[in-house]
Structures are given as C-alpha cells and as structure tokens.
Amino acid sequence: MVNSKKRFCSYYTNNNEIVEFMVNNINVKKTILEPCGGEGAFIDQIIKLNKNAKIDTLDSNPEAVQKLKDKFSTYKNINIWEGDTLFDKNLDSKIEYYDSIIGNPPYGVWQSVERRNELKNKYPNCYVKESYTMFMIRCLNLLKNNGKLSFIIPDTFLYLHRHEKLRKFLLETTSINDILIFPSKLFPGVNFGYAKLCIINLTKEVNDKNIINIYLDIKESSDFIEITKEKIHPKKVFQNEVLYRKNYLFDITADGNILHEVKNKSVEFSEVVNCVTGIYTGDNKKFIRRKNKEVKNSKGYLDVDNLKKYIPIVKGTSNFPYINEDNWFIDWSKEAINYYKTDKKARFQNDKYYFKKGIAYPMVKSSNSKAILMENRVFDQSIVGVFPKKDEDIYYILGFMNTQIFKKMLNAINPSANGSANYIKKIPYIIPDNKTYEKVSNLVIEILEDFKLIQINQIEIDKLIEDLYI
Ligand SMILES: C[S@@+](CC[C@H](N)C(=O)[O-])C[C@H]1O[C@@H](n2cnc3c(N)ncnc32)[C@H](O)[C@@H]1O
Incomplete structure (x- = not known):
C-alpha cells in the first residue's frame, strides 16, 4: 500500500517568507490558478492581498x-474542485486562460505503470518520474500570453541531461525573470530526496533581450526578504546566452564560470578517454568478499578466505588518491562467471576493459572523490573506469583527475551526487603542452612509487594544470 504522502507527494509549503516572496511575483488582481491546492498556503496569502481574487484550485x-x-x-471567488491537473477536462477548456499560476507541484509522485504510460503519451518531452516537469508544461499551456508563473520545484531541471528538452522549451517560449536556489531544509519538517530546491518566476513572452536574475547563495528564509529589498544581488545572465549553450545548461554553480572560460580551448574528455562502468554480479553478498571488517560499507559481507577462487575487484570509494588498496574480492570461478553472464539481474558489461590498465573514479561523487590507478583488476558498477585512448597518457590523466579543477568542473556539469560516466565524458579537457605533460606525468609516477610525496607533488600538479585552465 502506497502511503498518502508518496501517492500525492503532499509536502506543503510551510514557509511564510517563501510564500510571500512567490505571491509578490504574480498578479493578484486577475485570474489565478493554483494547480495543486494542498493546504492552500498560497491562497491564504493571495486573499490577504486581494480578498476578491479570482482563484481556481484543484487537488x-x-x-x-x-x-x-x-x-x-465563505469565498465565492475561490473555485475548488477535485481533479488531476495533468488530465483534468475542466482545465482542458481553459488553455491560455489564466493571468497567473502559482504552485508547489508534486515532485516525484508515485505512479503505476499504466499511468506512467499515459503520461509518457501526453507529455513526450518530460521525464515522467519527476512529476513537477509535467506540471510545468501543463501550466504553461494554461497561462495567457504575458501571464506570470511562480513555481517552487527541485533544481534538477537546470542541469540534468534528462531535462534538456524542458530547458529548451522554457528558454524558447518564456522570459525567465528569476531563479533562486536554496537548500531543501528551508521547508520545515520535510526531508526531500533533493539536495536543492528552486523558485522560478517567469513571464510567458518571448523577449530576445531578457536577463535572468540568478540567486545561488540563499541560506536562510530571511534572505527572501533581503532579495525583495534588493539587498542581495543576483548573478545576471542573458537568457539568449543560455539558449545558445550546448545542452542549454544554466551553469548554476559558481564553478560553472570555468566551463565558459575554457570552452574554446578544450575538447570533450571523451575524445581522449573511454569511460565505462563495470560488472554487477547480480548478488553481491553471495559473490563479493571483503578484505576484513575494517573495510568501509562492508557490513553484511564475508571476509575473503580463498585467494584462488577470489580475485581483487575495484569497488566503491577509495581511502586514498592514486593507489588501489585491494579491499574487495570477487568470485572468479567458472561457475560464477557463467552466472554473471547469464543471470537476469547481473551485468557482465564492458568486459573488454576488465584487467586493462586504467583509472577508477567513484560513481557517487563527493567533494573528496579520488581517482586511483587500476592495473590487472576487474571493477564493478560503483566505478567509472577511465581508459586513456593513448596508453602513455595514463599518468597525466590520473593527475588531472585528482586536481581541484577537475572536481569543480564535474560539479559544475552535474552538481548532484551522481558522477556517472556520461558526466565525466563531458569534462572540458585542455591538451597540455609537452612541458606540463611531462612534469605532471613524472610527479604522478613519483607519488605511485613513494606515496609520502603526495602532499608536495599534488600542490604542484594542481598548480600546473590550473595554469592551463585559468
Ligand atoms: C507539494 S504539495 C503542495 C501543496 C500546495 N501547493 C501547498 O503549497 O500547500 C502537492 C499537492 O499536489 C497534490 N497532487 C499530487 N498529484 C496531483 C495531480 N496529479 N493533480 C492535482 N494535484 C495533485 C497533492 O495532493 C498535494 O496536495
């Protein structure tokens, strides 16, 4: 049984500063739609400003x-009905009808397979698991030309690949006035799966000269009041500039500036390396063993006992950069390999890279992710295996992947924790001059030979590579 919170995604807007800020950005004098009324937090604020406001709301x-x-x-001017905003017939007759739309749509509402298929049909440009994207499209249809919309939603549409079409649509058909990004904890008592939330204020009009105000640094609710008083200044970005960017990325983190600056002097990382993910056994607790109980996140695994049957596998995050510790082992008997190749859940993927010399980078990134050298090892799907197209580049690239600038760029491309192969491939790579290439490669070789050198050598590597980028 799916509980009511999951089914309807009813996390209500319990933050006065946010509600007031959003309502100030719509027109309370004309027709308004609240597409998922909930507890009516926005309606409360609207009628405070105009008790006769003409409001439609459904849930x-x-x-x-x-x-x-x-x-x-007691309000004759507030029309309330039960309905599904994404399919509601009543709303179908109100296309381009509303002057303002305001809401906190459901973000990741639970859906049955049948409903998912219906949604895919009706909203082909949306990623239906993130329900807020369909509310956005639906409501833009219901909004009049020159109408105003204010939504509070996760910030994922600003940078994930899967929302590229939504970004293009927004950039081409609306003028985005403000984007405000803030931690989801500003919603009291609610623990979202999303790291950051976003308020988007827009007008349904095409304006080639529109400038978007982007506020990245909101830390507390009182900041919304400061923004209204113009005491906090936004980063200003030409909307057209975003429209002409590859993948329509908003570059919402300050780190994004680097991506801009190096655009003309770099190639995509995928031109010099192959990035692939590794094996999944189908049943890790059965086929994977740990070195001992000291190994991080190894609760529930058995210790390795037979080094003929089990071979080392690179898996998860590493304690140190550059060097591999062999904390994990995988059953590599004939029967086990046969299982990995045939079991439905298992994935014996990218096997031509197993045992090749390459670099392992954790799939789930943190501010402290480390790249390590893999030699003669299998790697699992918690790792992005990075294999230079020219073997001799391995030391330089290993150094590059352990620099601060690499982390900043990866973070700018994808601020969420999932550092999958597709994002790593897109890192801008500046082909180094011979001197830098030789120096960095030698510093990395020194670290691999004597790990004590890491502290001095890493500073030098960071500096050499930063000089190329900034
Ligand atoms: C995130 S809550 C926000 C509520 C309200 N906007 C507020 O701020 O108090 C989402 C609301 O959307 C409603 N909801 C979920 N799916 C819906 C749908 N397909 N059509 C209409 N309402 C929906 C839920 O019942 C819930 O009340």
Whole structure:
C-alpha cells in the first residue's frame, strides 16, 4: 500500500517568507490558478492581498479538497474542485486562460505503470518520474500570453541531461525573470530526496533581450526578504546566452564560470578517454568478499578466505588518491562467471576493459572523490573506469583527475551526487603542452612509487594544470 504522502507527494509549503516572496511575483488582481491546492498556503496569502481574487484550485487528493472547501467556504471567488491537473477536462477548456499560476507541484509522485504510460503519451518531452516537469508544461499551456508563473520545484531541471528538452522549451517560449536556489531544509519538517530546491518566476513572452536574475547563495528564509529589498544581488545572465549553450545548461554553480572560460580551448574528455562502468554480479553478498571488517560499507559481507577462487575487484570509494588498496574480492570461478553472464539481474558489461590498465573514479561523487590507478583488476558498477585512448597518457590523466579543477568542473556539469560516466565524458579537457605533460606525468609516477610525496607533488600538479585552465 502506497502511503498518502508518496501517492500525492503532499509536502506543503510551510514557509511564510517563501510564500510571500512567490505571491509578490504574480498578479493578484486577475485570474489565478493554483494547480495543486494542498493546504492552500498560497491562497491564504493571495486573499490577504486581494480578498476578491479570482482563484481556481484543484487537488487530486479528496481529503485535501474537502479541507480547502471548508477553509474557504465563505469565498465565492475561490473555485475548488477535485481533479488531476495533468488530465483534468475542466482545465482542458481553459488553455491560455489564466493571468497567473502559482504552485508547489508534486515532485516525484508515485505512479503505476499504466499511468506512467499515459503520461509518457501526453507529455513526450518530460521525464515522467519527476512529476513537477509535467506540471510545468501543463501550466504553461494554461497561462495567457504575458501571464506570470511562480513555481517552487527541485533544481534538477537546470542541469540534468534528462531535462534538456524542458530547458529548451522554457528558454524558447518564456522570459525567465528569476531563479533562486536554496537548500531543501528551508521547508520545515520535510526531508526531500533533493539536495536543492528552486523558485522560478517567469513571464510567458518571448523577449530576445531578457536577463535572468540568478540567486545561488540563499541560506536562510530571511534572505527572501533581503532579495525583495534588493539587498542581495543576483548573478545576471542573458537568457539568449543560455539558449545558445550546448545542452542549454544554466551553469548554476559558481564553478560553472570555468566551463565558459575554457570552452574554446578544450575538447570533450571523451575524445581522449573511454569511460565505462563495470560488472554487477547480480548478488553481491553471495559473490563479493571483503578484505576484513575494517573495510568501509562492508557490513553484511564475508571476509575473503580463498585467494584462488577470489580475485581483487575495484569497488566503491577509495581511502586514498592514486593507489588501489585491494579491499574487495570477487568470485572468479567458472561457475560464477557463467552466472554473471547469464543471470537476469547481473551485468557482465564492458568486459573488454576488465584487467586493462586504467583509472577508477567513484560513481557517487563527493567533494573528496579520488581517482586511483587500476592495473590487472576487474571493477564493478560503483566505478567509472577511465581508459586513456593513448596508453602513455595514463599518468597525466590520473593527475588531472585528482586536481581541484577537475572536481569543480564535474560539479559544475552535474552538481548532484551522481558522477556517472556520461558526466565525466563531458569534462572540458585542455591538451597540455609537452612541458606540463611531462612534469605532471613524472610527479604522478613519483607519488605511485613513494606515496609520502603526495602532499608536495599534488600542490604542484594542481598548480600546473590550473595554469592551463585559468
Ligand atoms: C507539494 S504539495 C503542495 C501543496 C500546495 N501547493 C501547498 O503549497 O500547500 C502537492 C499537492 O499536489 C497534490 N497532487 C499530487 N498529484 C496531483 C495531480 N496529479 N493533480 C492535482 N494535484 C495533485 C497533492 O495532493 C498535494 O496536495
């Protein structure tokens, strides 16, 4: 049984500063839609400013609808009904009808397979697992030309590949006035799976000269008041500039500036390396062994006992950069390999890279992710295996992947924790001059031979590579 919170995604907007800020960005004098009314937090604020505001609101949760009806029973100007905003027939007759739309749509609402298929049909440009994207498209259709929309949603649409079409649509058909990014903890009592939330204020009009105000540094609710008083200044970005960028990326982190600056002097990392993910056994607890109980995140695994049957595998995050510690082992008997190749859940993928010399980078990145050298090892799917197209580049690239600038660029391309192969491939790579190449390669070889040298050598490597980029 799916609980009501998961089914309707009812995390309500309980933050006065946010509600007031958003309502200030719409027109409360004309027709308004609240597409998922919930507890009516926005409606409360709208009628404070204009008690006669003409408001339509619906919600798919009958209990929420009943509460709204009770709460606003004396207001003839507030029209409340139960309905599914994404398919509601009543709304179908109100295309380009509303002057303002304001909401906190559901983000990742639970959906049955049938519903997912219906949604895919109706909203082909959306990633249906993130329900807020379909609310965005639906509401832009319901909004009049020159109408205003204010939504509070996760910030993932600003940078994930899967939302590229949504970004293009927004950039081509609307003028984005503000983007404000802030930690989801500003919603009291709610623990979102999302790291950051975003308020987007836009006008439905095409304006070639539009400038987007981007606020990246909001830390507390009172910052919304400071923004209204113009005491906090935004980063200003030409909307057209974003539209002409590859993948329509907003570059929402300060680190994004580097990506811009090196655009003309770099190639995509994928031109010099192959990036692949490794094996999945189908049943790790059965086929994988740990070195001992000291190994991080190894609860529930058995210690390795037979080094004929088990061979080392690179897996998870590493304690140190550059060097591999052999903390994990995989059953490499004939029967086990046969299982990996045939079991439905297992993935014997990219096997031509197994045992090749390459670099391992953790799939889930942190501010402290480390690249290590893999030699004669299998690697699993928690690793992005990076294999230079020219063997001799391995030391330089290993050094590069352990620099601060590499982390900054990866973070700018994808600020979420998932550092999958596809993002690493897109890192801008500046082909180094011979001197830098030789120096960095030698410093890396020295570290591999004597790990004590890491402290001095890493500073030098960072400096040499930063000089290329900045
Ligand atoms: C994130 S809450 C926000 C509520 C409200 N905007 C507020 O700020 O208090 C989402 C609301 O959307 C409703 N909801 C979920 N799916 C919906 C759908 N397909 N159509 C209409 N409402 C929906 C939920 O019942 C819930 O009340």
